Amino acid sequence: MKLTVPYLGHIDIFLNAMARKIGPEFVFPPKTSSRTLLLGTKYSPESACLPFKFILGNFIEALEKGADTIAMITDHGPCRVGMYDVVMQQILKDLGFQFDWIAMDDTRILGDYLLRFNRERKKRGVSLWESLQAIRFSWKKVKLSESVERMAQKARPLEVKRGETTRVLTDSLRWIDEASNFRELSQTHQQCLEKFNRIEKDDTQNPPKVLITGEGYMVINPHANQDIERRLGEMGVEVARTVWFTTQITHALHLDLFNPKSKRKAIKASEPYLKHNLGGECNASIGYPILFKKEGYEGVIQLLPFGCMLEAVAKNILVKVSREYDLPILTFSLSENLSETMIDTRLGAFVDLLQQRRGRKRNR
Amino acid sequence: MSLRIGIPRALLYYRYFPFWKTFFETLGFEVVVSRPSHWGIIERGFKFADDDTCIPMKMAFAHTIDIKDRIDLLFLPRLLSVDGKTCSCPRLAGLPEMLKYSMSGLPAILDPYVDERHRNSSLFHSFSEMALALGKSPKEIKQAFQKAESAYELIQKRMEGGEKLPDLFEDVGKKNQTSQRDLSRKKIAVVGHAYCLYDPFFNFDLLRILEEAHASVYTQERVPKEVIDSEIREFGKDIYWDSGREILGASLHFLRSSEMEGLIYLTCFSCGVDSMIEPLVRHRAAENGKTLYLCLMIDEHTGATGVLTRMEAFIDLLERRRRRR
Numbered sequence: 001m002k003l004t005v006p007y008l009g010h011i012d013i014f015l016n017a018m019a020r021k022i023g024p025e026f027v028f029p030p031k032t033s034s035r036t037l038l039l040g041t042k043y044s045p046e047s048a049c050l051p052f053k054f055i056l057g058n059f060i061e062a063l064e065k066g067a068d069t070i071a072m073i074t075d076h077g078p079c080r081v082g083m084y085d086v087v088m089q090q091i092l093k094d095l096g097f098q099f100d101w102i103a104m105d106d107t108r109i110l111g112d113y114l115l116r117f118n119r120e121r122k123k124r125g126v127s128l129w130e131s132l133q134a135i136r137f138s139w140k141k142v143k144l145s146e147s148v149e150r151m152a153q154k155a156r157p158l159e160v161k162r163g164e165t166t167r168v169l170t171d172s173l174r175w176i177d178e179a180s181n182f183r184e185l186s187q188t189h190q191q192c193l194e195k196f197n198r199i200e201k202d203d204t205q206n207p208p209k210v211l212i213t214g215e216g217y218m219v220i221n222p223h224a225n226q227d228i229e230r231r232l233g234e235m236g237v238e239v240a241r242t243v244w245f246t247t248q249i250t251h252a253l254h255l256d257l258f259n260p261k262s263k264r265k266a267i268k269a270s271e272p273y274l275k276h277n278l279g280g281e282c283n284a285s286i287g288y289p290i291l292f293k294k295e296g297y298e299g300v301i302q303l304l305p306f307g308c309m310l311e312a313v314a315k316n317i318l319v320k321v322s323r324e325y326d327l328p329i330l331t332f333s334l335s336e337n338l339s340e341t342m343i344d345t346r347l348g349a350f351v352d353l354l355q356q357r358r359g360r361k362r363n364r
Numbered sequence: 365m366s367l368r369i370g371i372p373r374a375l376l377y378y379r380y381f382p383f384w385k386t387f388f389e390t391l392g393f394e395v396v397v398s399r400p401s402h403w404g405i406i407e408r409g410f411k412f413a414d415d416d417t418c419i420p421m422k423m424a425f426a427h428t429i430d431i432k433d434r435i436d437l438l439f440l441p442r443l444l445s446v447d448g449k450t451c452s453c454p455r456l457a458g459l460p461e462m463l464k465y466s467m468s469g470l471p472a473i474l475d476p477y478v479d480e481r482h483r484n485s486s487l488f489h490s491f492s493e494m495a496l497a498l499g500k501s502p503k504e505i506k507q508a509f510q511k512a513e514s515a516y517e518l519i520q521k522r523m524e525g526g527e528k529l530p531d532l533f534e535d536v537g538k539k540n541q542t543s544q545r546d547l548s549r550k551k552i553a554v555v556g557h558a559y560c561l562y563d564p565f566f567n568f569d570l571l572r573i574l575e576e577a578h579a580s581v582y583t584q585e586r587v588p589k590e591v592i593d594s595e596i597r598e599f600g601k602d603i604y605w606d607s608g609r610e611i612l613g614a615s616l617h618f619l620r621s622s623e624m625e626g627l628i629y630l631t632c633f634s635c636g637v638d639s640m641i642e643p644l645v646r647h648r649a650a651e652n653g654k655t656l657y658l659c660l661m662i663d664e665h666t667g668a669t670g671v672l673t674r675m676e677a678f679i680d681l682l683e684r685r686r687r688r689r
Contacts, residue, residue, distance in 0.1 A: 045640070047634055047638070049636070076451075079454070080640045083603070087640055091643070307636060307639070308636075309636035310454050313455060313461065315414060
């Protein structure tokens with residue numbers, strides 16, 4: 001079995017580590033390129049949303065590379081991600097690919113999937129202890145890659161040599177992926193900290209802080225949002241984002257009760273504006289800006305794929321949040337017709353606005 | 365004077381209006397509906413509404429603007445799940461907030477939250493809570509609710525019998541008139557969301573165009589619920605959208621029947637539900653091969669001539685197929 005999955009943040013680091021310890025073999029789609037999007041757009045239904053097009057393109061390229069099984073999440077609505085699996089299977093079959101399909105239903109993630117995992121484990125002759133260790137190890141790796149990314153978000157606006165942080169980040173992620181046991185991983189951790197400390201920084205700066213929120217796939221994947229974090233960082237902005245691989249998992253498993261910035265808390269914060277939870281990231285997209293405003297964040301960027309059913313609701317409600325919390329919000333509705341210049345121009349104007357607001361406050 | 369409750373002629377109006385009208389009128393309220401869509405009304409909504417939503421949503425904005433100064437209360441129910449299994453399009457559920465935060469001068473909004481998946485938000489519970497807040501007694505409410513339910517069921521029955529929604533809405537409660545059936549007529553199925561099918565302004569009077577071209581039009585309301593259920597069961601994936609489930613089930617049923625000559629899927633630009641259901645219907649239609657399939661997508665720029673031309677071509681093709689047989 002050569003399994004492939006859609007990209008979701010650092011899922012590749014997580015599954016690579018699992019695969020090396022206990023299997024099965026993973027074939028990751030080649031890095032998302034313009035060819036990926038071209039393939040995805042060509043074979044997708046016209047009005048499918050951008051994540052559909054990216055994921056379909058990824059699957060086509062992974063199948064070309066030799067994958068024979070696809071694992072894809074499914075859901076019970078109301079977001080259309082729950083319908084992806086039927087439509088994608090049909091498209092891929094029409095294209096003549098042979099593959100097995102594993103639909104991962106998140107509502108049964110605990111019972112059904114633990115059983116299936118256990119069956120797989122026995123078939124491979126891996127002991128329970130070994131597999132638990134493997135999960136712990138992989139989880140630690142993802143945690144570390146995410147904390148490295150957070151360091152990069154802080155360091156990037158202060159760097160003196162443009163692009164140095166991004167280089168250090170790429171190196172660090174590679175080291176983390178390569179570490180093969182707990183000892184090596186903690187060495188890697190030290191190494192990453194050192195590298196980040198050695199980045200030449202201009203500490204006199206006080207960069208504006210911006211939160212990136214919106215639809216999960218668009219926020220978490222740099223290829224989907226045109227590397228918006230790096231762009232903002234290089235414009236001298238400290239960035240935070242709402243969706244991470246680990247937060248998605250802990251939320252699905254109800255393990256984030258004590259996290260002060262969990263999705264659950266964000267949904268609660270959105271209640272004055274939207275009483276009912278509509279599903280997806282809709283309520284969290286409204287709640288997170290409120291939570292982060294209290295921590296001194298000065299601006300919010302909402303990302304959504306064009307035509308998104310849930311984020312369009314959030315977008316309209318964020319107008320009100322923006323007014324009441326005096327918080328500038330910029331919305332990017334992205335489709336496959338992406339233009340880097342458009343993104344840079346709008347981001348530039350937004351950053352200018354944030355700087356001007358600071359100036360005005362100082363003069364008062 | 366009794367309170368005037370306003371219902372925008374958009375979205376779920378095209379489905380549940382008989383229910384709402386009977387419910388409110390039995391309780392002694394006056395029901396005011398916005399005027400039928402025309403460009404003067406709709407244009408204002410297009411200016412107001414967000415560009416990430418679909419036309420039906422923009423039309424709901426427009427109809428709300430049209431009605432807001434003539435009413436005391438605006439009725440925008442949030443029907444998340446009416447049968448306890450499926451859910452609605454999330455845009456419809458977020459409509460009250462979207463309107464509230466992007467428009468000023470709105471009257472108070474009645475937005476009963478209906479989610480049959482939870483006991484304390486069932487249709488009856490939510491509607492009676494709303495009516496209690498308006499000062500009605502539980503007994504009155506129960507009566508009105510039962511009356512409304514039977515009015516709704518009657519309309520559903522008559523639609524299964526082949527009557528068209530626009531005619532029915534003119535005479536909620538009047539006697540049944542049986543229409544003449546002509547067997548030589550072409551049978552064409554038209555599927556899509558109720559608010560796409562039954563707003564003649566939106567679809568350039570598609571249903572009339574077809575009927576004038578000697579076709580009998582079948583919509584998804586003609587297919588009984590049990591048939592849809594069994595079609596979906598056979599399809600294998602339980603579709604979770606109420607409208608999407610109906611559309612897919614009815615389309616599969618129509619494609620199966622040997623009499624249906626054409627199937628038209630009417631959709632609007634950037635509809636999330638249709639973007640996933642339409643490819644499935646298209647695929648099945650291509651596999652089946654004997655039913656002529658057309659997907660008609662309507663956006664703000666579609667002109668009446670474009671729709672008319674495509675319909676004429678579609679009907680010509682049907683006739684040519686008939687002659688060849």
